[in-house]
Amino acid sequence: MNSEKLNQWVVDTFEKNGQIGNELDNVSSDDRESINFLLNYLVSAGFVKSEKIGTRINYVVQDLDKIKEFLGLNKKTEIISSLQDSTVINLPLSMHEKLISLKKNYSDLNIIELKDVFKKLLNSASDEVLIASPFIEIDGIAYILDELIDSASRGVSFKILTRDVLVKKSYNNTHTKKIKAVLKLYELFDQYQSNPNAFMEIRDFGEEVSDSHLNKLHYEGIHQKLMIVDKKYAYVGSGEIRSPSFLSNGESGYLTTGRQAEFWYDFFDIFWSNSKPVSKDFSFTL
Structure with missing residues (x-):
């Protein structure tokens, strides 16, 4: 997936489930690396909370509207x-x-x-x-x-x-x-x-x-x-x-x-x- 699709996947999954955990098993290993980087960055920004359950980390959404704004999903692509x-x-x-x-x-x-x-x-x-x-x-x-x-x-x-x-x-x-x-x-x-x-x-x-x-x-x-x-x-x-x-x-x-x-x-x-x-x-x- 390209970055726009990855961002949209994160938002859609948060909207549906309120968290991301087992859902990462359904994406490719390459996409998983990109998504994990993004999720950890959202944790550092305070928009997502991480919880360790056994050997797995669950990411729980805290402010979905802020995430959408943060990722610029409504932003029009800059025309050069x-x-x-x-x-x-x-x-x-x-x-x-x-x-x-x-x-x-x-x-x-x-x-x-x-x-x-x-x-x-x-x-x-x-x-x-x-x-x-x-x-x-x-x-x-x-x-x-x-x-x-x-x-x-x-x-x-x-x-x-x-x-x-x-x-x-x-x-x-x-x-x-x-x-x-x-x-x-x-x-x-x-x-x-x-x-x-x-x-x-x-x-x-x-x-x-x-x-x-x-x-x-x-x-x-x-x-x-x-x-x-x-x-x-x-x-x-x-x-x-x-x-x-x-x-x-x-x-x-x-x-x-x-x-x-x-x-x-x-x-x-x-x-x-x-x-x-x-x-x-x-x-x-x-």
């Missing part, structure tokens, strides 16, 4: 008439009213929310999408799921650059979400791509640098967050394909076009050319 140089931001959902006020005070500027920019960029792609997302996670894909599928079905190719996928280390939950994201992206592309000449390739740029005695000196890795489309448009900023970037974090960046986009394309290519491919049959014991 064309891709142009813009300021890109995200505020935590709890600060939504402040976001509205900020945009109103600077109505002379092109201010766009992060999720809307990612959606618009993907919808505008006709040839190639480059993404640098060092901490990409499976639950973030839900926010741009429809746009990823549509792009693949139009024959768009993808180059996705991340880090720490191939490194041999003890994986924590964040790494597990990243591995799942990589596998899900390949799965979606193979399922929906329509052009045999189009491709998706995911690469890993991250390496420990040691001296001749194998003493670790430092770590080289990507930290930039980019989305570049057709070498014409580029998003540069702090936000990336993770639930926190769309839901609970403050993020900032900008959308640029023309020669600036060409610069970021070449900047991306420097890292891409020195990265290691992550094959489709990459496997890891999760």
